[in-house]
Amino acid sequence: MQTDQITRYAIVGFGGRVSMFLDPIVRDFPARAQVVAACDKSFKAIEYHLNRVRSAYDAAVEPRLYRDDEFDRMLAECEPDAVVVCSPDHTHERYITRALAAGCDVITEKPMVTTAESCRKVLEASAAAKGRLRVAFNYRWSTGTTRVKEIIRDGAIGDIKHVNLEYFLDTNHGADYFRRWHSEKACSGGLIIHKATHHFDLVNWWIDGIPEDVFGMGSLAYYGRENAIRRGDGQWTGYDRYTGKAAADDPYKMDLSKDDALRGIYLNAEAETGYIRDRNVFRAGIDIEDTMSVLVRYRGGQQLNYSLVAYAPYEGYRVSFTGDRGRLEYEELHRSHIITGQSDKELDAQQKMAGRNITIRVTPHFKKQQVIHVEPEAGAHGGGDPRMQAAIFDSRLARDPLGRDAGVEQGAASIMVGVAANTSFASGAPVKISGLCAIKPGAIRLGELL
Numbered sequence: 001m002q003t004d005q006i007t008r009y010a011i012v013g014f015g016g017r018v019s020m021f022l023d024p025i026v027r028d029f030p031a032r033a034q035v036v037a038a039c040d041k042s043f044k045a046i047e048y049h050l051n052r053v054r055s056a057y058d059a060a061v062e063p064r065l066y067r068d069d070e071f072d073r074m075l076a077e078c079e080p081d082a083v084v085v086c087s088p089d090h091t092h093e094r095y096i097t098r099a100l101a102a103g104c105d106v107i108t109e110k111p112m113v114t115t116a117e118s119c120r121k122v123l124e125a126s127a128a129a130k131g132r133l134r135v136a137f138n139y140r141w142s143t144g145t146t147r148v149k150e151i152i153r154d155g156a157i158g159d160i161k162h163v164n165l166e167y168f169l170d171t172n173h174g175a176d177y178f179r180r181w182h183s184e185k186a187c188s189g190g191l192i193i194h195k196a197t198h199h200f201d202l203v204n205w206w207i208d209g210i211p212e213d214v215f216g217m218g219s220l221a222y223y224g225r226e227n228a229i230r231r232g233d234g235q236w237t238g239y240d241r242y243t244g245k246a247a248a249d250d251p252y253k254m255d256l257s258k259d260d261a262l263r264g265i266y267l268n269a270e271a272e273t274g275y276i277r278d279r280n281v282f283r284a285g286i287d288i289e290d291t292m293s294v295l296v297r298y299r300g301g302q303q304l305n306y307s308l309v310a311y312a313p314y315e316g317y318r319v320s321f322t323g324d325r326g327r328l329e330y331e332e333l334h335r336s337h338i339i340t341g342q343s344d345k346e347l348d349a350q351q352k353m354a355g356r357n358i359t360i361r362v363t364p365h366f367k368k369q370q371v372i373h374v375e376p377e378a379g380a381h382g383g384g385d386p387r388m389q390a391a392i393f394d395s396r397l398a399r400d401p402l403g404r405d406a407g408v409e410q411g412a413a414s415i416m417v418g419v420a421a422n423t424s425f426a427s428g429a430p431v432k433i434s435g436l437c438a439i440k441p442g443a444i445r446l447g448e449l450l
Contacts, residue, residue, distance in 0.1 A: 007395070010037035010080035010104075011063075012071060012095050013087030014045040015265060017109050020136070021084045024389040026053045026061055033393050037078040039066040040087075042273045048264035071095060075102045082131075085109060089194055090187045093118035100129035107134050107392055111197040112411035114189035116419050116436040119412050123437070126408040126450075134392065135411035139198045140205055140404040141391075142382035144358045144374045148319075148330050149206055149402055156362050158325025160207045163304045165319040167199055168312035173334075174290070175252050177310060178223045178281040179242070183288055185422075190288035192218060192425075193418035196308055199317070200296075201406065201414035203306075206321070208445045209298040210413055214420035215430040218289035222311040228282035242278040243267065254278045294421045300444050316357075326364035332382075333357035358382070409449035412439050 009025060011018060025033040038046045043065055050061055066074040068087070075083075075098065083099035085092055085108040093113045099106045112135050113119050126133050139145055152160065169177075169191075177195070181187045188194040204211065221227065225237050239246040247253040256267040256278050266277035290311055296304040316333040358374040377383030391397060391405055399405075406414075416439065420431040434441065440449055 005395075006031070007033050007393075008036045008079070008081045009033055009084055010039065010074060010078055010082075010099075011035060011084045011086070012039040012068070013085060013091075013109075014038065014040040014042065014049050015086070015088075016261075017086040018049055020109070020138070020385065020389070021086060021107070021392075022049060022053060023057075024386070024393055026059045027057045028386075028389065029393040030059065032395065035061060035063045036080055037066060037074050038063040039068060039071055039074055041068045042265075042269040043067075044269040044272055045265045048261075048268075052264075072098060075099065075104070080104055082107060088181055088187055089114050089189060093121055096122050096133060097125040100125045100131050100133065103129070103131055105131040105133075107136060108411075109136050110201070110411075111189065111193050111415045111418070112408070113415060114193050114419070116416070119416060119419070119437045123408060123412060123439070133408040133411070135406045135408070135414075136388060136392070137198065137201050137205075137404075137406045137411075137414075138381050138384045138388045139202055140384070140402075140406070141387040142384035143377050144330065144332060144360070144382055145202060145206075145384070146402065146404075147360060147372070147374055148328065151328060151360070151362060152206055152321065152323075153402075156326065157321060157323035157328050157364060160209075160302055160321050160323045162322045163203050163207065163302065163319065165199055165203060165304065165306050165317060167196070167306075167308045167317040168315060169195070169308070169310040170312050170315040171252070173315055174310035174312070175223070175281050176254070177288075178286060178290070179254060179279050180277060181275070183223075183279070183281075183286045185287050188288065189415075189418060190218070190422060191308060191310060192216070192289065192292050192294070192421045193415055196292070196294075196306070196418050196421075197414045199306065199308070200417040201410070203296075203304055203319075204410070204413050204446045205403070205406075207298070207302055208447055209300050209302050210439065210443060210446055210449065211296045211304075211417050212299045212433055213297040213430055214294060214417055214424055214433060216292065216294040216421035216424040218292040218421070218425040220286060220289055221291040223281045223290050224286045225282055225284040233282065237280065237282045240280055240283060241276055242280065247280075252281050289425070292421070294417070294424075296417060326362065326367075328363075329359075329361040331357070331359050403447055407450035409439055410446060412437065413446060413449060 082105040242253040256262040294306040321328045360372040363369040379386040
């Protein structure tokens with residue numbers, strides 16, 4: 001349905017992810033969307049991002065500013081139509097439920113929440129609300145993943161029976177999770193929730209299935225002080241953070257003072273927030289896993305074999321689908337091998353090429369294999385970000401025929417695999433998702449969920 005009405009947005013959370021939402025509102029949809037309120041623990045972080053978009057897009061952006069403990073006052077005073085939640089993961093539930101109770105629509109960054117209790121609360125709040133909750137699963141919208149969905153939907157390999165997905169984070173991007181708040185399970189749920197929610201959602205969406213039974217194993221095998229010392233890398237454990245001279249030769253170093261964004265969002269705000277963005281990845285006290293294996297059985301009988309490591313020499317993922325009419329294999333290489341001493345120019349060229357390595361192989365029973373090389377479209381995440389942003393912020397667009405727009409129940413179906421896996425990590429036993437959180441009992445297909 002077309003409308004010329006301007007949607008008034010409040011945004012909570014002005015860290016690294018806010019640009020996913022703030023920038024398209026200001027740059028691409030000024031006639032349809034307006035930021036009327038900005039909320040964060042740090043006013044310095046808010047001002048950094050507001051000044052950035054004002055300069056980049058020559059835009060007049062003047063929202064009212066609120067601290068994170070003034071969220072309810074913000075809702076009452078600004079009366080936004082919708083709230084964007086991109087704060088740390090463990091805070092999502094409090095903002096989602098209060099925004100829904102105030103009559104707002106909500107767009108939340110993934111993961112929707114991090115625990116079974118918070119998932120139940122969000123489902124209950126959504127059921128009682130007039131507003132709609134959407135989860136920003138940008139991976140669904142990329143060129144390659146969309147092509148996989150179309151091939152499976154069209155029946156090229158029959159009904160899917162088994163999926164194998166291995167994801168590997170490298171010692172650049174993967175290590176970064178262990179510097180930040182993500183390295184505390186109470187804040188992120190661990191990578192099995194914060195990162196793997198993308199992957200579980202993709203599989204759910206690709207095969208149109210709802211997960212039910214989960215068994216998992218996880219460990220901290222690479223990062224952390226004890227692992228570094230055991231491996232003979234104890235020389236990298238002698239300082240708490242990377243900014244400064246002590247870590248000058250450390251291959252894992254990150255100097256916040258040398259990057260405009262990191263300095264503006266985090267370093268300049270340390271006195272205000274107490275948050276240290278560049279903690280040593282080989283420190284004591286990390287309580288999330290860097291090595292994970294998970295088995296999942298779906299309500300429709302399909303099986304998923306999943307693994308994630310966060311210290312590979314390169315980054316990307318491979319997924320294979322075996323159906324009753326053949327097999328489909330999909331591979332994306334995101335980052336290339338990081339080589340000590342390699343120049344920035346060489347690394348940049350290598351990583352740009354790596355981002356183009358997207359291949360689909362379709363092998364039907366008793367027929368020739370078809371190899372498809374996918375050319376990613378412009379925009380982050382293989383063109384997925386601008387597509388998703390348009391779906392969120394442009395009300396003129398028609399309903400997506402591939403069902404890429406995820407609601408509250410589909411968000412729950414993704415994160416509850418990670419929640420059940422965490423439970424299984426601790427107990428050593430299989431876990432039923434329905435025993436932790438009821439997600440539309442009786443439904444078999446993901447498309448039956450909101």
